Amino acid sequence: MDLGTNGYSTPAAKKIESYYDVPEGVDIRGRYDEEFAKILTKDALKFVADLQREFRNHIKYALECRKEAKKRYNEGALPGFDPATRYIREQEWVCAPFPPAVADRKVEITGPVERKMIINALNSGAKVFMADFEDALSPSWENLMGGQVNLKDAVAGTISFHDKVRNRVYKLNDQTAKLFVRPRGWHLPEAHILIDGEPATGCLVDFGLYFYHNHSTFRHTQGAGFGPFFYLPKMEHSREAKIWNSVFEKAEKVAGIERGSIRATVLIETLPAVFQMDEILYELKEHSVGLNCGRWDYIFSYVKTFQAHPDRLLPDRVQVGMTQHFMKSYSDLLIWTCHRRGVHAMGGMAAQIPIKDDPVANEAALELVRKDKLREVNAGHDGTWSAHPGLIGACMEVFNNMGNTPNQIKTMKREDAANLTEQDLLQIPRGARSIEGLRLNTRVGIQYVAAWLTGSGSVPLYNLMEDAATAEISRVQNWQWLKYGVELNGDELGVKVNRELFGRVVEEEMARIEKEVGTERFKKGMYKEACKIFTRQCTSPTLDDFLTLDAYNYIVLHHPRESSKL
Numbered sequence: 001m002d003l004g005t006n007g008y009s010t011p012a013a014k015k016i017e018s019y020y021d022v023p024e025g026v027d028i029r030g031r032y033d034e035e036f037a038k039i040l041t042k043d044a045l046k047f048v049a050d051l052q053r054e055f056r057n058h059i060k061y062a063l064e065c066r067k068e069a070k071k072r073y074n075e076g077a078l079p080g081f082d083p084a085t086r087y088i089r090e091q092e093w094v095c096a097p098f099p100p101a102v103a104d105r106k107v108e109i110t111g112p113v114e115r116k117m118i119i120n121a122l123n124s125g126a127k128v129f130m131a132d133f134e135d136a137l138s139p140s141w142e143n144l145m146g147g148q149v150n151l152k153d154a155v156a157g158t159i160s161f162h163d164k165v166r167n168r169v170y171k172l173n174d175q176t177a178k179l180f181v182r183p184r185g186w187h188l189p190e191a192h193i194l195i196d197g198e199p200a201t202g203c204l205v206d207f208g209l210y211f212y213h214n215h216s217t218f219r220h221t222q223g224a225g226f227g228p229f230f231y232l233p234k235m236e237h238s239r240e241a242k243i244w245n246s247v248f249e250k251a252e253k254v255a256g257i258e259r260g261s262i263r264a265t266v267l268i269e270t271l272p273a274v275f276q277m278d279e280i281l282y283e284l285k286e287h288s289v290g291l292n293c294g295r296w297d298y299i300f301s302y303v304k305t306f307q308a309h310p311d312r313l314l315p316d317r318v319q320v321g322m323t324q325h326f327m328k329s330y331s332d333l334l335i336w337t338c339h340r341r342g343v344h345a346m347g348g349m350a351a352q353i354p355i356k357d358d359p360v361a362n363e364a365a366l367e368l369v370r371k372d373k374l375r376e377v378n379a380g381h382d383g384t385w386s387a388h389p390g391l392i393g394a395c396m397e398v399f400n401n402m403g404n405t406p407n408q409i410k411t412m413k414r415e416d417a418a419n420l421t422e423q424d425l426l427q428i429p430r431g432a433r434s435i436e437g438l439r440l441n442t443r444v445g446i447q448y449v450a451a452w453l454t455g456s457g458s459v460p461l462y463n464l465m466e467d468a469a470t471a472e473i474s475r476v477q478n479w480q481w482l483k484y485g486v487e488l489n490g491d492e493l494g495v496k497v498n499r500e501l502f503g504r505v506v507e508e509e510m511a512r513i514e515k516e517v518g519t520e521r522f523k524k525g526m527y528k529e530a531c532k533i534f535t536r537q538c539t540s541p542t543l544d545d546f547l548t549l550d551a552y553n554y555i556v557l558h559h560p561r562e563s564s565k566l
Contacts, residue, residue: 269294315431
């Protein structure tokens with residue numbers, strides 16, 4: 001066997017050609033599939049390649065700026081408001097009016113781009129479904145390309161799913177949620193598609209393929225002349241929003257649609273971004289429909305930003321809720337900023353899932369959801385997120401308390417939040433650090449990585465829906481406690497977290513996982529591989545930026561190019 005020019009293991013005597021009809025400079029290394037080929041057309045791939053070529057240097061620069069910022073924080077600096085852009089924060093300006101089709105976003109459901117999930121989410125009664133290529137999806141070739149096929153059918157209204165086990169066919173209702181799509185963050189590559197010899201930028205693949213195939217149909221069926229609609233993740237600075245704005249403008253020009261047709265909500269889910277909210281909206285003001293409190297990633301980012309600050313250790317993750325001063329300040333400032341600029345301020349995720357076999361526990365969980373959503377309504381949020389269709393009714397009931405109005409943009413200005421300071425946004429969270437917190441982090445982290453490696457990016461664990469964001473909290477908190485030898489509270493008062501204690505916890509939690517899932521499933525799953533990855537990341541001398549960047553190498557699968565001529 002010889003290695004071909006593109007690294008494939010191929011028969012030396014035979015010519016190999018790809019079934020995918022690709023433009024010059026593009027190489028597809030993922031498995032060939034006839035359905036995928038309808039997405040990976042030559043023109044669609046050229047559109048993606050053109051985006052990559054025009055913006056890759058801007059993206060590389062933005063990622064280098066992230067590294068420089070991290071270096072400053074690691075040397076003792078704190079994030080804060082940029083004096084150079086004070087004029088943007090102080091001037092009176094508003095974003096473009098939001099499209100009537102998305103004026104009401106009281107409850108939004110999120111989930112991966114799986115076929116049955118898409119149908120159920122669009123039928124759920126939520127106002128919006130955010131189809132996720134990011135934290136709720138394991139980015140295997142099959143998941144990504146299958147997701148593009150599924151979304152194309154969903155936009156066309158033809159999507160269906162035959163559940164052979166239940167002998168039931170799922171189809172769309174007459175009334176469905178509006179569709180938003182979340183591509184991956186700037187940092188994630190797409191290793192199955194090479195453009196000019198480099199892995200494509202994951203978000204440009206996700207955005208480009210979806211936009212190219214669906215913009216025309218979407219504007220007629222869902223957007224009422226606007227759209228498509230997107231969610232944009234993981235930004236740290238307005239320069240990254242500026243890149244997205246340029247991507248949108250180029251896409252609109254290529255498609256021949258009006259400037260400002262594409263609309264997007266930005267997730268404020270990194271600590272540096274909370275100091276850039278006005279600037280982010282300003283860069284996207286023709287394309288913005290608001291900001292969202294991505295609170296789980298925000299907690300993860302707090303630890304990552306302050307990884308070299310031993311005075312900023314988080315308590316158990318279950319104690320870091322929206323009542324913590326730095327979290328409440330973040331939410332209040334987001335609402336004030338959005339409403340001042342005329343766009344939606346979206347609340348955070350209700351991660352609970354129905355507890356079917358325990359009515360009492362289920363009602364208690366629903367009551368927690370109601371209280372959290374009532375807090376959001378009273379604070380001024382215009383809508384919220386749910387991870388499960390079973391929570392839509394409870395969330396909608398609370399948000400309907402806003403009255404006969406689709407949102408609170410004009411009625412809840414939150415002028416009091418204008419005086420929030422950097423100190424408010426950076427206040428050290430309070431609470432205890434316990435052995436149970438260390439155990440929960442370990443148990444959840446290992447099980448999530450195991451599921452991710454086998455193709456599932458959204459995983460129900462202990463009555464909560466876990467995704468990459470919550471797994472990241474588990475990882476970085478373990479890393480932080482180990483690095484600084486945290487003293488535990490509670491029954492383990494005075495005990496310090498070290499490698500020996502962590503090793504014992506890992507061993508015991510692996511035994512617990514095996515007992516909970518069953519020995520047969522444990523053997524078939526990738527729990528041991530996940531344990532190695534998670535443990536290595538928790539004990540690494542330096543903190544990796546993202547868990548999924550390391551784990552991604554385990555799910556990349558390059559296929560030999562095939563040919564009907566063989």
